[in-house]
Amino acid sequence: MGILEYHAVGKQFGGRTALRDVSLEVQVGEVFGLLGPNGAGKTTLIRIGLDILRADEGAVMLFGAAPNQGALDRTAYLPEERGVYRRAKVRDLLVYLGKLKGFGRKPAAEAADGWLDRVGLSQVADQRVESLSKGMTQKVQIAACLMTDPELCVLDEPFSGLDPVNVGLVTGLIEERRARGRTTVLSTHMMHQVEALCDRVALVHRGVLVEYGQLDEIRRRYSPNEVIVWTRTDLLALGVTATRHKAGGWRVELPARETAAGYLDALVRNGVQIERYEPLVARMDDIFVRLVGGGR
Amino acid sequence: MRVKRVAAVARFEFLAVVKRWSYLIATFGLPIFLAVVSGTVLGVQTYFLTQRAEESSAFGLVDGPGVVDASRFEPRDGEKVWTSEASDVVLYDDEEDAIGALESGRLRALYVIADDYLQSGQIRAIQSEKTPLLSMRGTKVEPLLRSLLRKSLLEGRLDEDVQERVIAPAVFVRARLGPDGVEVSEVDEALDLLVRTTIPLFLGVLLLTALLSASGYLVQTVATDKESKIVEVLLSSVTPEEILAGKLFGLGAAGLVQFAAWTSMVIFVALSASAALTAVIAVPWSALALSPILFVLGYVFLGSLMLATAALGANAAESQKLTMGWAMLAILPLMVLVVLLEDPNGLLGQVMTWIPFTSPLTVIIRLAVEPSGTAWWEVAGAIVVLILSTWLAIRVGARLFRVGFLLTGSRPSLAELWRQAK
Numbered sequence: 001m002g003i004l005e006y007h008a009v010g011k012q013f014g015g016r017t018a019l020r021d022v023s024l025e026v027q028v029g030e031v032f033g034l035l036g037p038n039g040a041g042k043t044t045l046i047r048i049g050l051d052i053l054r055a056d057e058g059a060v061m062l063f064g065a066a067p068n069q070g071a072l073d074r075t076a077y078l079p080e081e082r083g084v085y086r087r088a089k090v091r092d093l094l095v096y097l098g099k100l101k102g103f104g105r106k107p108a109a110e111a112a113d114g115w116l117d118r119v120g121l122s123q124v125a126d127q128r129v130e131s132l133s134k135g136m137t138q139k140v141q142i143a144a145c146l147m148t149d150p151e152l153c154v155l156d157e158p159f160s161g162l163d164p165v166n167v168g169l170v171t172g173l174i175e176e177r178r179a180r181g182r183t184t185v186l187s188t189h190m191m192h193q194v195e196a197l198c199d200r201v202a203l204v205h206r207g208v209l210v211e212y213g214q215l216d217e218i219r220r221r222y223s224p225n226e227v228i229v230w231t232r233t234d235l236l237a238l239g240v241t242a243t244r245h246k247a248g249g250w251r252v253e254l255p256a257r258e259t260a261a262g263y264l265d266a267l268v269r270n271g272v273q274i275e276r277y278e279p280l281v282a283r284m285d286d287i288f289v290r291l292v293g294g295g296r
Numbered sequence: 297m298r299v300k301r302v303a304a305v306a307r308f309e310f311l312a313v314v315k316r317w318s319y320l321i322a323t324f325g326l327p328i329f330l331a332v333v334s335g336t337v338l339g340v341q342t343y344f345l346t347q348r349a350e351e352s353s354a355f356g357l358v359d360g361p362g363v364v365d366a367s368r369f370e371p372r373d374g375e376k377v378w379t380s381e382a383s384d385v386v387l388y389d390d391e392e393d394a395i396g397a398l399e400s401g402r403l404r405a406l407y408v409i410a411d412d413y414l415q416s417g418q419i420r421a422i423q424s425e426k427t428p429l430l431s432m433r434g435t436k437v438e439p440l441l442r443s444l445l446r447k448s449l450l451e452g453r454l455d456e457d458v459q460e461r462v463i464a465p466a467v468f469v470r471a472r473l474g475p476d477g478v479e480v481s482e483v484d485e486a487l488d489l490l491v492r493t494t495i496p497l498f499l500g501v502l503l504l505t506a507l508l509s510a511s512g513y514l515v516q517t518v519a520t521d522k523e524s525k526i527v528e529v530l531l532s533s534v535t536p537e538e539i540l541a542g543k544l545f546g547l548g549a550a551g552l553v554q555f556a557a558w559t560s561m562v563i564f565v566a567l568s569a570s571a572a573l574t575a576v577i578a579v580p581w582s583a584l585a586l587s588p589i590l591f592v593l594g595y596v597f598l599g600s601l602m603l604a605t606a607a608l609g610a611n612a613a614e615s616q617k618l619t620m621g622w623a624m625l626a627i628l629p630l631m632v633l634v635v636l637l638e639d640p641n642g643l644l645g646q647v648m649t650w651i652p653f654t655s656p657l658t659v660i661i662r663l664a665v666e667p668s669g670t671a672w673w674e675v676a677g678a679i680v681v682l683i684l685s686t687w688l689a690i691r692v693g694a695r696l697f698r699v700g701f702l703l704t705g706s707r708p709s710l711a712e713l714w715r716q717a718k
Contacts, residue, residue: 081525087312096304099301100304100534
């Protein structure tokens with residue numbers, strides 16, 4: 001059973017179809033990547049999952065039941081369109097948002113202080129949000145989202161506006177959640193972050209689910225049957241069809257039925273001194289462009 | 297609906313408003329400002345009155361044609377003086393002597409009766425350089441001189457009592473028909489009008505201002521939520537109904553504090569006035585007592601509709617425009633205030649008592665102007681209608697609020713609104 005399930009979900013706005021027959025599930029403890037170009041329907045999908053919008057067709061299950069307030073208390077959401085009360089003080093804002101999730105005043109205050117410390121903002125706790133930089137405000141929002149330690153957390157573009165240090169900080173927080181068995185849905189256009197963090201992904205395009213499954217399996221499926229071999233041996237002299245790769249090795253396109261492991265074995269048996277060997281795996285950027293780029 | 301979440305929203309909204317300088321100034325600064333202004337005005341008036349009292353109160357009269365009854369003037373320190381109502385009128389035989397007395401400051405003004413007075417009726421009023429222009433208008437000397445001339449002209453021609461009636465043909469004694477028969481009170485007409493209209497008007501304007509002020513905060517907060525894009529964060533934690541209720545309670549409490557501060561000022565003034573002028577001022581205690589109830593009901597009714605409508609706007613300006621209609625309906629009693637003050641228990645007043653938009657203000661004005669003319673069942677009925685309307689407004693308002701609050705960017709069609717409101 002998934003922590004969040006969509007069953008044949010459809011949604012229309014006026015005469016425009018935002019989602020059509022989308023079925024997927026987010027499993028407990030994973031980092032799930034929700035991908036797609038701008039306007040693909042990702043945010044609508046998230047909103048429906050969190051009961052902010054209602055689906056016109058299909059069904060949504062959150063924690064095994066139709067979305068309800070009890071289930072929503074176990075979730076947190078960082079929307080892409082960031083929202084804060086700019087005139088509120090940082091700590092007051094966090095305490096308020098914590099209380100809206102069902103925390104008492106004292107636990108909310110303790111959680112707020114703890115999380116401000118974790119994201120390095122303790123010194124601005126009593127400042128108004130409007131006095132913070134964009135990146136600091138972003139971290140306040142991430143702290144607000146994670147401070148209740150939600151079982152399911154939906155982060156829509158959590159890295160936008162952050163410098164590399166803070167990207168690292170947020171990445172660490174997401175990995176730490178996974179280590180503790182907490183589930184995270186990550187919607188982002190930063191494909192290298194998807195590759196680094198996600199266990200499974202779904203790619204939505206024009207309201208339709210065009211790819212869905214294990215990240216590694218998808219990448220493998222879209223990967224060419226090629227390897228890169230770093231060796232001092234001249235592979236061309238051995239009769240291998242190879243080209244020089246930009247990374248310094250030889251790029252070898254394998255025969256249709258050959259596997260990377262089998263080819264490595266064959267090279268070693270032929271006395272080739274291998275310094276480094278790497279099957280070529282498709283990058284998510286390329287898969288993304290291939291799946292959604294053609295029609296744009 | 298979860299009470300703790302509603303309370304959390306209410307507390308946050310309440311504190312967000314009451315910590316603003318604009319709120320603090322409007323709530324507590326305004327009464328202080330009015331008190332300071334009133335005190336200053338009174339102080340300045342008192343100062344000038346005192347100054348005037350210290351000025352000479354003697355006036356000169358030169359009677360060339362001899363029309364004034366000189367027997368009324370008594371000799372005092374070598375002068376002929378007629379004293380009446382704290383003013384001395386000194387009769388001079390010679391105009392030059394009188395001018396000299398005016399120049400020396402002995403006289404405040406000099407009146408010279410023209411030689412052809414009986415034909416022209418002219419009397420020259422001469423003021424000294426030191427006397428402020430038009431300052432004679434505020435004194436009683438000219439009415440006294442008229443009276444003196446009338447008496448002098450009538451002397452010996454009519455009986456004494458007829459003379460009195462020619463001089464003062466009517467003394468009006470004011471009376472008003474009360475609930476238990478004729479109640480005679482010596483109320484000055486201007487004061488009576490002032491008493492009967494000022495307090496109800498003041499109370500009504502305060503109620504309306506507080507209602508619209510609190511409703512304005514509601515519109516502002518919804519617009520802020522939508523513009524700041526925090527809506528989705530809120531809606532992933534609490535329901536639109538909980539947000540609506542929290543905002544209503546929180547900002548209503550802020551409005552109530554404001555209304556209480558302002559009403560305290562009215563009560564203070566009323567108590568002071570009551571103590572000083574018990575005989576002439578009837579403090580509208582029933583209206584004052586009912587005003588918090590009417591404020592709360594009127595606010596929740598109007599606030600629900602305003603919140604729902606404001607949520608349909610994409611930004612603050614649009615929300616303001618959309619809610620203007622409700623505000624206009626609430627202001628209606630002030631637009632027809634003259635009719636309500638003139639005839640508080642007439643058809644218009646009675647009809648407006650039963651309309652939830654207008655009933656809070658109308659009931660306050662009716663009770664303040666003429667408490668005895670408003671039946672208890674009318675007040676009770678108005679409150680019941682207001683409660684029922686409020687219940688309906690909250691139900692419909694919460695649904696519209698949900699639609700408006702969720703749909704950012706695009707405004708729902710009327711058909712969609714109707715579907716949601718059902």
